[in-house]
Amino acid sequence: MDRVERHSTDVATLHLAWRERRPRFRPGQFVHVAIDAYDPSEHWPESRVFSIASAPSDPHGMRLTIGRQGDFTSRLLDEVRPGRTLWCKGPYGDFEVHAADREAPVALVAGGTGITPFCAFMEEALLRPETTAGPVRLYYGARTADLLLYAPLAERCAAELPRFSAELFAEEDVLPPFVTRGRLDIRRIADDAAGHPMTRFYLSGPPVMIEAFAGYLREMRGIPAAQVLVDAWE
Amino acid sequence: MTDLQSRRAEILEGVRAFQIHRESTGSAFRPGVDPVHYAGRVFDGDEVVNLVDASLDFWLTAGRYAEEFEAGLAEFLGVEEALLVNSGSSANLVALTALTSPRLRDRRLRPGDEVVTVAAGFPTTVNPIIQNRAVPVFIDVQLGTYVPSIESIEAAVGPSTRAVMIAHTLGVPFPVSEVRELCDARGLWLIEDNCDALGSSYRDRLTGTYGDFATCSFYPAHHITMGEGGAVVTNSEELARIARSVRDWGRDCYCAGGENNTCGKRFSQQFGTLPHGYDHKYVYSHVGYNLKVTDMQAAIGVAQLGKLPGFVAARKANHAALHAGLSPYTDRVVLHEATADSDPSWFGYVVTVRPNAGFTRADVVAALEAAKIETRNLFCGNLLRHPAYEGVEHRVVGALDASDLITTNTFFVGVYPGITRPMLDHVLDAFASFLSRH
Numbered sequence: 056m057d058r059v060e061r062h063s064t065d066v067a068t069l070h071l072a073w074r075e076r077r078p079r080f081r082p083g084q085f086v087h088v089a090i091d092a093y094d095p096s097e098h099w100p101e102s103r104v105f106s107i108a109s110a111p112s113d114p115h116g117m118r119l120t121i122g123r124q125g126d127f128t129s130r131l132l133d134e135v136r137p138g139r140t141l142w143c144k145g146p147y148g149d150f151e152v153h154a155a156d157r158e159a160p161v162a163l164v165a166g167g168t169g170i171t172p173f174c175a176f177m178e179e180a181l182l183r184p185e186t187t188a189g190p191v192r193l194y195y196g197a198r199t200a201d202l203l204l205y206a207p208l209a210e211r212c213a214a215e216l217p218r219f220s221a222e223l224f225a226e227e228d229v230l231p232p233f234v235t236r237g238r239l240d241i242r243r244i245a246d247d248a249a250g251h252p253m254t255r256f257y258l259s260g261p262p263v264m265i266e267a268f269a270g271y272l273r274e275m276r277g278i279p280a281a282q283v284l285v286d287a288w289e
Numbered sequence: 290m291t292d293l294q295s296r297r298a299e300i301l302e303g304v305r306a307f308q309i310h311r312e313s314t315g316s317a318f319r320p321g322v323d324p325v326h327y328a329g330r331v332f333d334g335d336e337v338v339n340l341v342d343a344s345l346d347f348w349l350t351a352g353r354y355a356e357e358f359e360a361g362l363a364e365f366l367g368v369e370e371a372l373l374v375n376s377g378s379s380a381n382l383v384a385l386t387a388l389t390s391p392r393l394r395d396r397r398l399r400p401g402d403e404v405v406t407v408a409a410g411f412p413t414t415v416n417p418i419i420q421n422r423a424v425p426v427f428i429d430v431q432l433g434t435y436v437p438s439i440e441s442i443e444a445a446v447g448p449s450t451r452a453v454m455i456a457h458t459l460g461v462p463f464p465v466s467e468v469r470e471l472c473d474a475r476g477l478w479l480i481e482d483n484c485d486a487l488g489s490s491y492r493d494r495l496t497g498t499y500g501d502f503a504t505c506s507f508y509p510a511h512h513i514t515m516g517e518g519g520a521v522v523t524n525s526e527e528l529a530r531i532a533r534s535v536r537d538w539g540r541d542c543y544c545a546g547g548e549n550n551t552c553g554k555r556f557s558q559q560f561g562t563l564p565h566g567y568d569h570k571y572v573y574s575h576v577g578y579n580l581k582v583t584d585m586q587a588a589i590g591v592a593q594l595g596k597l598p599g600f601v602a603a604r605k606a607n608h609a610a611l612h613a614g615l616s617p618y619t620d621r622v623v624l625h626e627a628t629a630d631s632d633p634s635w636f637g638y639v640v641t642v643r644p645n646a647g648f649t650r651a652d653v654v655a656a657l658e659a660a661k662i663e664t665r666n667l668f669c670g671n672l673l674r675h676p677a678y679e680g681v682e683h684r685v686v687g688a689l690d691a692s693d694l695i696t697t698n699t700f701f702v703g704v705y706p707g708i709t710r711p712m713l714d715h716v717l718d719a720f721a722s723f724l725s726r727h
Contacts, residue, residue: 076364079369095346095352096345096347099548145551147551147552149552287557288553288554
């Protein structure tokens with residue numbers, strides 16, 4: 056681990072450099088991270104999965120954003136110091152975010168730390184704008200504006216990428232200029248896409264939110280299941 | 290370093306010392322006494338140390354070395370995905386079977402679809418076509434290169450043709466760039482059987498990188514070895530996922546051995562009419578096989594892969610030496626030639642006895658074998674003349690004259706990196722001695 060970027064006592068981004076070969080991955084995929092050393096003659100040690108937040112073509116390494124959720128993430132946040140070796144394996148996951156089709160708009164819907172699978176996509180779009188052909192609209196919501204960790208990245212994408220737009224939401228009274236007061240509203244998101252039947256919806260965030268949003272899109276709005284992609288986890 | 294790690298290091302140091310000692314006990318080549326093999330494994334302490342290291346892991350099935358090998362092979366070829374399997378023949382089976390996947394929808398191969406291949410080659414380039422109830426369309430090859438021309442491949446494509454599956458026989462690239470263009474234009478799949486040709490290139494691009502799939506073999510006779518082993522390579526993530534499923538029992542889940550729930554959806558998905566949440570580990574999306582390797586095999590392969598560029602160079606040098614030495618005899622034998630725009634990583638040196646040579650293949654082979662020089666036929670010659678293929682549905686386009694001549698008149702000798710200059714001189718002396726008498 057190269058360095059830790061602390062966002063708060065409970066959230067940090069780990070900047071990792073590869074000790075061995077660099078894995079190929081696609082935006083939206085995740086890795087298993089183990090703190091204890093991996094002995095190849097034994098099973099893989101205790102690990103947790105984290106979406107890769109950096110671009111696949113980022114030459115500097117990999118970034119993971121960690122939120123405190125239990126003992127394992129507490130160890131990552133409190134014990135792991137720069138210079139420590141972590142074991143990662145992957146990439147895994149079929150929640151692959153892309154906007155390569157010019158005719159198919161993309162709606163990225165992120166609740167809280169659910170933004171991380173979209174970060175790799177946004178970082179890659181900035182590094183290689185040619186990878187993003189179709190229009191992309193990001194809907195990114197959190198309880199408070201300071202929890203919108205990747206607001207600067209979203210703002211940068213909106214400013215620099217002609218086919219990228221973003222709406223950020225928080226529930227406080229006083230908010231930065233780029234953030235709207237309110238919550239993610241799947242009805243409005245679906246309305247925005249109403250004239251574009253090819254729109255693909257990527258949903259990432261708390262399981263309750265994903266389940267409710269996906270159910271609404273499929274059942275109430277008749278969006279084909281293949282166009283509603285969820286970053287689901289048991 | 291833990292106690293276990295230091296003991297492991299001690300053992301591996303001893304293993305390397307053993308191998309160095311074994312190598313030091315070898316004696317100089319004695320012409321006519323020591324055999325000149327047509328192929329063989331070339332290794333040193335690196336391979337033996339890796340093998341023992343993997344054995345000490347006792348992981349047994351595909352593990353860290355398999356992962357390292359797959360990454361290294363993909364990097365060597367410059368492809369996105371490489372999957373280890375237990376042989377080149379299995380690689381061909383996986384590749385062709387993968388193209389029958391329902392996931393490919395209307396692009397999938399179906400029973401009765403035709404696949405263009407050649408009559409003279411190795412049977413397991415063709416067998417997967419038959420095993421998947423497709424119909425092989427046989428064409429002839431050209432003497433000298435032993436691969437087909439683009440014209441003959443194009444002539445074989447008919448209304449039912451859906452794929453081309455051809456080998457770069459004994460290292461010589463078929464005109465794969467033109468075949469790729471043909472396949473793109475006609476909507477055909479292309480499988481390159483690259484088992485004989487790791488390190489060959491066509492139009493300055495490595496063979497094995499043109500096909501939708503390509504296959505490799507790591508049997509001891511091949512460019513690198515792991516004993517038994519092979520690989521399927523592709524640039525398509527979709528095809529790789531299907532091939533992995535076909536290799537791994539046909540299962541839908543992609544967790545490696547010893548892994549659980551890497552997708553995080555093991556108990557919460559719906560598949561067919563199975564109960565909701567049926568354990569994803571036991572959901573099958575293909576009628577598959579188990580064609581995986583062990584990590585001990587892969588460990589040998591990792592060490593071999595590092596030596597591959599040197600091996601390829603040695604094969605080219607040995608082939609060039611034989612070619613120069615045999616060039617005075619073109620009135621009686623057909624020499625082994627590269628196709629235009631190709632740079633083969635030769636598997637062997639192929640010789641065809643001309644029908645009017647005044648001697649037979651049996652005569653020259655007997656003389657070489659008597660001089661302790663191993664020879665091999667060009668595999669099965671015309672496949673259609675073998676009992677196994679009687680009654681198999683197929684189509685033949687054009688005459689198979691060259692394939693028939695190969696069946697009776699063709700053989701090859703070795704160019705593998707274990708062949709030294711004194712061995713090459715002995716081989717050329719044996720040819721010269723025989724040809725001076727005939």
